[in-house]
Amino acid sequence: KAGVTQTPRYLIKTRGQQVTLSCSPISGHRSVSWYQQTPGQGLQFLFEYFSETQRNKGNFPGRFSGRQFSNSRSEMNVSTLELGDSALYLCASRLAGGPTDTQYFGPGTRLTVL
């Protein structure tokens, strides 16, 4: 069974632009979560989607948004990019979204904002 895939793997943008990252969960998984990892702030939870609905959201500004499609694939969007948005963005999926389900992570998208 294929793992969690994220595209693109690397991305370079300039300040003020917007970016969309994509995540394909493991087949059959209905919960997708997004995380941001930076040297300064560490690992931080962005949001979780389950059955196309945002179930939980972390403490990030409204420039960060996401959505989930009927096939459970998810995208996250960052508008008006800032230098501080440079980070590794990780996506993770779980089977039914219950708290006891094991979470599987993708390899991440490395975003650099210039």
Place this chain on the structure above:
Amino acid sequence: AQSVTQPDIHITVSEGASLELRCNYSYGATPYLFWYVQSPGQGLQLLLKYFSGDTLVQGIKGFEAEFKRSQSSFNLRKPSVHWSDAAEYFCAVGAASGGSYIPTFGRGTSLIVHP
């Protein structure tokens, strides 16, 4: 709000030695607790998790962790470290929300293994 403290930024052990990575959390209710490992070739991977029940939790790769409510701790242990265990380790606490949880991560402990 919940928080996690991993007091050790770096830990160095010799291959074959035992390992204990410390994790202290702050959360008002019974927490969901997790340990993750991140290495360059493997990405981020869940080692083990605690939700309820037996306070000694077994995970993958020979790791275990013990939940001690009185000490607000969830320390990770391994009896004999292998060179391949060199990686970054993250402890996390999950606050129940919306049928799932919102995780908060510690800053991580970097494990260095000497041959």
